[in-house]
Amino acid sequence: MIDYNYIEGNLFFDDLNIKNIAKEIETPFYCYSLSYLKNQYSSLDNSINLRDYEICYAIKSNSNQSIIKNFANMGAGADVVSIGEMKRALKANIPPNKIVFSGVGKNPNEIKFALNNDILMFNVESASELKKISDEALIQSKRAPIAIRINPDITAGGNEKISTGKAQDKFGISWKDAYEIYEYASNLPGIEIKGVDAHIGSQINRLEPFSHSFDKLKEITSMLKDKGHKIDIIDVGGGLGVKYKENEEPIDVKKYGKLLSEKFEDLDCKVIIEPGRFLTANAGILVTKILHIKKSDIKNFVIVDAGMNDFIRPTLYNAHHNIIPLKEPKKLENLKCDIVGPVCETGDFFAKDMYLKDINEDDFLAICSTGAYGSVQSSNYNTRPTIGELLINKGEYEIIRKRINEDIIIDKDIISKWV
Numbered sequence: 001m002i003d004y005n006y007i008e009g010n011l012f013f014d015d016l017n018i019k020n021i022a023k024e025i026e027t028p029f030y031c032y033s034l035s036y037l038k039n040q041y042s043s044l045d046n047s048i049n050l051r052d053y054e055i056c057y058a059i060k061s062n063s064n065q066s067i068i069k070n071f072a073n074m075g076a077g078a079d080v081v082s083i084g085e086m087k088r089a090l091k092a093n094i095p096p097n098k099i100v101f102s103g104v105g106k107n108p109n110e111i112k113f114a115l116n117n118d119i120l121m122f123n124v125e126s127a128s129e130l131k132k133i134s135d136e137a138l139i140q141s142k143r144a145p146i147a148i149r150i151n152p153d154i155t156a157g158g159n160e161k162i163s164t165g166k167a168q169d170k171f172g173i174s175w176k177d178a179y180e181i182y183e184y185a186s187n188l189p190g191i192e193i194k195g196v197d198a199h200i201g202s203q204i205n206r207l208e209p210f211s212h213s214f215d216k217l218k219e220i221t222s223m224l225k226d227k228g229h230k231i232d233i234i235d236v237g238g239g240l241g242v243k244y245k246e247n248e249e250p251i252d253v254k255k256y257g258k259l260l261s262e263k264f265e266d267l268d269c270k271v272i273i274e275p276g277r278f279l280t281a282n283a284g285i286l287v288t289k290i291l292h293i294k295k296s297d298i299k300n301f302v303i304v305d306a307g308m309n310d311f312i313r314p315t316l317y318n319a320h321h322n323i324i325p326l327k328e329p330k331k332l333e334n335l336k337c338d339i340v341g342p343v344c345e346t347g348d349f350f351a352k353d354m355y356l357k358d359i360n361e362d363d364f365l366a367i368c369s370t371g372a373y374g375s376v377q378s379s380n381y382n383t384r385p386t387i388g389e390l391l392i393n394k395g396e397y398e399i400i401r402k403r404i405n406e407d408i409i410i411d412k413d414i415i416s417k418w419v
Contacts, residue, residue: 002036002282004368006328011366013285015395019326021287022364026403028288028306030375031390032062034070036283037371041074044240044278047257050264050271056100058238058276059085061372066391066400067280068092077120079238079274083110090117100235100272102149102199111136121145123197123235125172130185137190147195147235148182150175152216154200154209172198178220182229193229195269196221199237202277205251207259210239214263221267233270236260240278244320244369251278277372284371286311287326290363291342293335300337302356304365307341308348309381311367311374315347323350326364329357339365343382375401380409 005012010019014033021031045055056077059068063085068078069092077098078089089099101114102123111133114122124130124146137144151172173181178196185191200213214236221231243250264271288306295301313319323339334355341348350367359365375389386404390397 002033002368004324004366009328009330011324011326011328013366014392016392016397018285018287018366019364021390021397022289022326025388025390025399027364028286028304028310029388029390029403030284030286030370031392031397032064032067032280032284032371032400034391034393037067037070037279038074040279040283041071041076043253044257044273044275045074047254047260048273049257049261052269053271053273054098056098056272056274057279058274059088060376061276062280062284062374063088063376064389064400065092068094071279077272079276083113086110086114086117086119096120100274102197102274106133108132108136112140115140115142115144119145121147121194121233123147123149124185125149127173127181127184130181130188130191134188134190142190143192144190145192145194146185147193147197147233148173148178148185149197149199150178150217150220152198152200152213154212154216175216175220179223179227182224182227186229193231195231195233195235195272196224197235197237197272199235199239199274201239203241204239205241205249207251207255210236210256211259211263213237214259218263218267221269231269233272234264234267235272235274238274238276238278240275242278242281242369242372244281244322246322253278279372281372282369284369284374286367286370286374288365288367290359290361290365293337293359293361300335302335302337302339302359304339304341304350306350306367306387307343307382307384308345309343309379309384310341310387311350311370312377312379313370313373314350315345316377321350321370322368323354323356324366324368325356325359326366327358329359331358333357335359343384383409385409 010017054077056079057071058079072092072094078094079100080086081103096117096119099119104125133144149172241251288304292303339351388403389401391400
């Protein structure tokens with residue numbers, strides 16, 4: 001988690017006075033620290049001691065082109081889950097042979113596009129998908145490079161909605177069926193087996209689930225090699241947790257890197273890691289303005305101009321995010337309140353029963369740790385604008401996504417000739 005400092009009464013984020021930006025840029029808006037993004041990537045990269053590995057940034061966590069390009073410049077590949085994310089990765093100059101295509105529902109156009117661009121491999125999640133990839137590869141006179149995503153039946157992740165490695169989850173193929181699915185794949189003429197893949201969840205702050213998953217991957221890899229299958233790549237997925245709360249202990253990246261190295265150093269395979277949240281979450285804040293303060297005997301509400309359409313994690317996952325004022329509090333009295341947005345839903349909130357000191361209408365707040373699964377999950381619900389995004393670097397800022405106002409959104413509609 002980034003340490004936020006007050007200098008002369010104003011919140012500074014990566015050496016920049018955020019209140020000054022809020023006076024220039026219409027709120028709400030996201031802003032990201034370039035130095036934090038770089039430091040997180042380097043900390044993971046430096047923790048790994050393997051002969052052959054690739055960090056493939058999980059674009060789903062934050063798909064802004066500037067974020068992707070930064071990681072591309074640092075040597076990252078990409079983990080993508082749609083044709084749109086693949087196009088973003090290619091536009092950011094990530095080489096096709098460093099792109100892994102994951103996801104349970106790849107459609108024919110996506111499969112065709114990926115094969116046309118000669119990506120590193122598909123992480124395949126079903127026998128049906130294998131057959132369709134093989135058929136398209138034959139049309140293109142190619143053999144599609146694939147790994148099978150194995151579901152190791154391991155419980156992990158901070159919320160049931162982001163756990164992906166249990167037997168009842170929709171992802172992957174049971175580890176018990178690994179041999180049969182690889183035998184099937186080996187007999188498809190358009191398939192080239194490259195590796196094995198697993199991903200057990202997100203926001204994992206303990207090493208034990210990773211250790212169990214790595215052991216299962218090693219066991220399956222050894223079994224497949226003994227059966228004559230060539231396994232060149234082991235994709236261990238992502239899931240590295242971060243610190244959202246003051247008393248929360250994030251994953252120790254040095255210990256994670258050591259574990260990864262110890263588990264796979266004796267295998268003659270490339271290891272792929274797919275971090276997303278770990279790289280981006282604490283790099284971002286969402287800046288919002290207090291519109292109204294509504295007090296009653298039962299509950300106090302601080303109503304801000306950001307809504308659940310801009311940042312949905314609190315209501316979708318019951319996620320905690322620290323919220324701090326841009327001006328340093330000078331008074332000691334606390335207001336116990338719910339911090340809510342203007343969207344016409346009771347679920348439109350950012351915090352409940354939170355204490356805020358010395359706040360007034362027209363003050364600004366920063367919702368912290370919003371660099372991952374923030375802007376990417378936003379919508380235009382209630383015909384609300386798509387908010388802007390800024391990148392901060394060495395005390396300066398740059399707009400990296402323009403605000404899209406309601407007029408442009410409305411103009412996308414086509415009024416039917418039948419009405």
